[in-house]
Amino acid sequence: MTPYKLLTRLLSYSWIYWPGFVIAFVAMLIVAITEAAFPAMMKPLLDRGFQGATSFQVWWVPTAVLLIFLVRGSANFLVGYTMQWVANNVLRDLRRAMFEKLLCLPSTFFDKSTSGQLISKMIVEIHMVLLAVTNVVTVMVRDSLILMGLLAWLFWLNWKLTLIVLILLPFLALLSYRFSTRMREISKKFMTATGDMTTSIEEAIAGNRVIKVFGGEGYETKRFELVNSLYRRQAMRLAVAQSLQSPLTQLLASLAVAAILTIALVQSRSGAATVGDFVSFITAMLMMFGPLRHLTDVNSQMQRGLVAAESIFSLIDEKTELDSGQKVLDRVIGKINFQKVSFSYTGRDTPAIDRLTLDIEAGTTVAFVGPSGSGKTTLISLLLRLYERTGGQILIDDIPIEEISLRSLRAQFAVVSQDVILFNDTIESNIAYGRDDVAEAKLWEAIRAADLEKLILELPKGLQTIVGDRGVRLSGGQRQRIAIARAVIKDAPILILDEATSALDGASESRVKYALDKLRTERTTLVIAHRLSTVLNADNIVVMERGRAVQVGRHADLLLSNGLYRELYSELTKKQSREITDGYR
16 A cells, blocks of 8 residues: 555544644644744844844843743644544544454454464554654644745745755655655564564463473573564664664755855845844754754654554455345254365365265254364354355255354354353453343353352352453363353353363362253254263264264264274273273272
């Protein structure tokens, strides 16, 4: 995206707050006028005040100085306040747009993006956009107006000398263009290094227990040092590019100053200019150095802001989940059909699901077993449309799932997973997640069904207890029981259990299994099983291998046939026998 298009799009977010821009522009105009007023005051002060003219009123000098600085200070405050008001509103709108986009991006996007890079976009890069909206716009408009005001005064005083100043402008513009191209290139690499550093820090925080247990402190330190060194290198390249532009600009400006001083002195000796003219001209010209330096310095901020804006808009422009379905279902019966379904992950030649056909009757419990990587979890992901199948068709109650809106489709499912996701919120909010209308009686019914009542009553804050980041303040079993209570609250017609009792102790497991048995009543239940002992009573067991359903049947029937299930069950039996034997030793 070109710089012009980026600026135009960025301003489209800003322009809805146009009253702030109007107030800021008027204030900047006042600043520019007061800036030019100071050198303009020098001419009568030197020509008349220091010449002892009786008509010259001395009192107006301190009055004018105080008035100029009071007006300019008030106007600068107004500029700063209004531009911050605009910028922070834009920042809020951009973050909202980014966050809303994150919530509706497909799973494939998160497969190829790191959380650290996304966090960097939301916090670091968007802050650079904030600088582009405030500092860059403020400096470019205000200092350009100041330069125009000072140039107007210079033209009025001596247009011939002013032409020498104007000759400088094309060279400054060329210099700025060269640096802009270089700055954008360096800024992109700096943004990437920032994202890599955020990723490294985020992983170290999230995996701190694994690092400690496996003694990975040294390895992680070396890994971070590589990222940190790259970040420093890119930051120094950025600093060099920023630091070079201002001295080169001032060198060019000094050539113009030298030429003007020489010509002005010649004119003064010939009587073509008064002392007031000379001092006023030199003062105004020297006052132009500040705005010129600001304009050259702000170029680096602008380029970094444009690079950050490009990164942010690339996220906002990402394609959302395909939601072409128009049908909104109340509550399905729970009949599911897979018809020659196929799916392959990006970058893999072997299909994860290979022309799988399977019929699941409403109200039945179906377990999926098989070796790791056989496609059990992938099949459920396709059913939930977390991924889009590459072939075949999936139907619920004889309706293709593509014809059902995503919200309506996913409302039909409740999931209890081994990998429980809890939010840094209260126990109550985590149980009632996604629902605002849960009655207290229903909430406690779900709590009792998940064997959580005793735990909650023992906690000082009860349901208002904060569970911590990812539920870190709770045990694995407690987190899993909260997930079960969440499923009870949702009361969906199709239940998905992914080793839902794996983290529970024996006593809790028996109670929760009883609760899950009640929950499965009159529901279609899909069980992803890693332990065969959890699927013995399933209505049907689907044995998967390499993305195919190689066997389907009840436990007893599958044991009689000479197939993969029998091999898996035999291995499980041997393992349990060894564990019992080792326990007696």
